[in-house]
């Protein structure tokens with residue numbers, strides 16, 4: 001890796017922002033101008049870590065990647081770069097954020113190995129959240145807490161993070177957490193012991209990424225999610241500034257909620273449980289009150305019944321705002337519990353709903369009656385001999401009223417037969 005086309009300055013100087021370089025090659029990369037330099041501070045997308053951003057002679061660097069064939073670092077530019085010698089600058093806040101997340105990942109992976117003996121088999125440094133995949137099918141909250149505690153303990157001990165290149169022969173003698181993914185001289189990253197016991201190394205692993213110099217700079221490591229994926233568990237985590245931003249956002253939300261409910265944030269859970277229980281009780285009461293109201297309404301409607309042969313027929317149309325079909329049905333059922341009763345109910349809202357019903361002791365099938373009424377209004381419906389429902393887009397009160405009158409007349413004819 002050391003002896004490639006581009007000298008990678010970030011290996012030895014991860015805190016440096018400005019550099020000068022010579023253009024080695026100009027090329028076009030996916031439709032954009034691009035350059036390869038003799039040396040660079042720009043980190044190219046690799047090993048789960050996204051590329052740096054910044055500028056070369058003031059021209060924005062859109063992306064940085066590695067050319068497979070020779071390992072050259074390709075800087076993809078927003079515009080053509082004319083000069084041979086140039087000054088480059090990386091976007092430092094973005095770089096430092098990546099250093100915090102990436103070093104945090106080493107700490108977290110080492111802690112998972114120490115606490116659970118679980119290897120890290122994948123890493124992704126995302127724009128919002130980063131993840132590692134660990135070789136452990138299921139883990140409890142207790143284990144997660146233990147890993148988080150250990151990780152942050154190492155952060156607070158502010159241990160040195162050192163990187164160096166080793167030969168394959170030296171490598172064989174090192175207790176690496178995972179084997180290197182590349183051949184040749186290998187870059188290793190070590191998290192050493194605390195000040196009093198520097199020999200008590202916490203982690204050693206091969207890595208080409210950018211890291212902070214001391215674990216204290218990671219600030220805080222917070223696990224924010226677990227996702228079980230067969231034999232693996234995906235752990236989402238935040239480090240440094242990202243962890244603070246997350247804390248600020250959550251603090252604001254809980255403070256606002258607590259303020260709204262005039263309780264302390266620690267009382268939010270029991271307050272919400274109390275509100276949910278209250279809502280459930282009120283809904284139950286509301287349902288009962290509605291049922292009582294419908295029964296009272298049915299009694300009132302029964303007073304308007306007309307005699308058709310031996311039967312009592314209740315014929316009613318509700319104009320806008322109408323009422324929902326389930327209420328029509330409940331009213332029809334309440335009415336037809338009375339002896340010898342037939343109910344022809346219609347309500348106009350966004351559509352017109354129909355519900356025809358008859359009591360057990362009435363020998364009439366209401367389905368043809370309802371179908372005929374629906375057909376007159378260009379609607380559809382159906383049901384069983386004692387209860388049929390339908391609806392139509394027709395909402396003209398005169399036409400709907402006329403259809404109901406026709407249904408009543410048909411009923412007269414049926415009973416007279």
Ligand SMILES: [Zn+2]
Pocket residue numbers: 102103106189207208209210211
């Ligand atoms: Zn690393």
